Amino acid sequence: MTKQDLRLLREIADLEKTPMGAYNIRKNGESVGRESTENIVIETKTDRPGIDIRIRDGTRNESVHIPVILTKTGHTETVYNDFFIGDGCDVLIVAGCGIRNGGCGTSRHDGVHTFYIGKDSTVRYVEKHYGEGPGTGERIMNPGTVAYIGENSSMKLDTVQIRGIDSTVRTTEIHVGKNARAEVSEKLMTHGSQSAESRMSIFLEDEGADGRVISRSVARDSSVQLFHPEMTGRARSFGHVQCDSIIMDSARISSVPAISAEHTEAVLVHEAAIGKIAGDQILKLMTLGLDEAEAEERIIEGFLG
């Protein structure tokens, strides 16, 4: 791997070197490094592009890294990664995709990740998207996430897309089982003429299911964003959707949260807010010695956490 490859890996997976635990690193459609462990087995799919990740019952405090990098202009791919997570696990899964496009062809990665989570397990899934490169070719990512969360299990999804992706359509579908919990945190910034769309469907399928979505975004320049998170309560359950956006310059944002109840004991709440950075926020930070641009950046940095 080149220095540039390592830089992309650092951006998307905080990797400085080969990760500990299980991993699979994919570059331009090829696996360039893979390691399974006693408890986590990674195998290439035989029917379509992608990998199966099988995590044994009772695997605790272990991690899986499966970053993807695209450095060849014009390379496009659709990849299917399936995670089979057993009972009583506690694992961290770090995915993410970095594109460096130095040419004029469109580089595109469509990744579909499906999670089958057993009982009594805790899963944290982190996904970062990042693009760079001097080329005129577009950098496109269309991630899809599907999750089935078993009884008493929880899944926390942290997705971050901060810069460099020209177009993205993100779809998320989560089915939350009995006394299980799904917590989704989405952070997104677009600039230039980029567009980003996020469609999310969370189904609270069984008694005691709990779903939370926190989406924070910043749209700058003439970029366009659309959010459409939908929470459906099908049993005695609780769901909360919160979308907060900062709009700047000549950007456009549409935020359309939706809640649907199919059960009288489903309690569902949604909130959505779009606004510019408040003048008194900037002034406050200026009284602490920051100039206006620094104050704006600090507010955005805090907002996107």
Added chain:
Amino acid sequence: MLSIRNLDLTASNESGTRHILKGIDLDVPDGSFTVLTGPNGGGKTTLAKAIMGIMPADSGSILWDGRDITALGVTERARMGISYAFQQPPRFKGIRVRDLLVLASGKEDLSTADCCRYLNKVGLCAGDYIDREVDSSLSGGEVKRIEIATVLARDSRLMIFDEPEAGIDLWSFSRLTATFGEIRKNSGATVIVISHQERIISLADTIAVVADGRITMCGPRDELFPAVLAGAAPGCRFISGANEGGDCE
């Protein structure tokens, strides 16, 4: 030394243009503690914001340390050692109390112990607050006290506090008054406090009454305090004008 000469300021909003400051003259000696008081709408906050550079003056001058700062922006004034605690501080999603204190102090490596010290001075139990976001989950009084803590962390040579007592409960107010007493005694900083509160006014070296855009009285505390108190409603610790319309119940 802060010297304000013949300061005029008009401001516009949706209901029209208002002449708010009308020829303000004020000298604030180094290391002194000055309280600005007077009726609501008299121009105290505007004067404080004009000193910080938040509201630019139309004419007149503001000199700090012998330098004319009238045309300087907020950031430059902040970097020259002027700080301001807002009457109604903004909230920030995603910025923690610790982050604001780090920004205020200008020290990336500000220790947790130092953060705790500033928070304790405003009557906040540091452990409960240091990692909380300064967002709508905090009450108005909590945000107000954090605001004052940021100015303490700034450790500047001219500190301006805009109604620090507003929204703060009685117990925390005692701690706050003690802190202002300590600042007056030990910091060597020049302090301007906008207040209607007798206990804060009683700390002043100088009291200036601002009404209708002018300084109508200004002098040493011992001379002016009785006159200011005479304007208070009987049996009330607050100075007339602290409440809407100047009523005091």
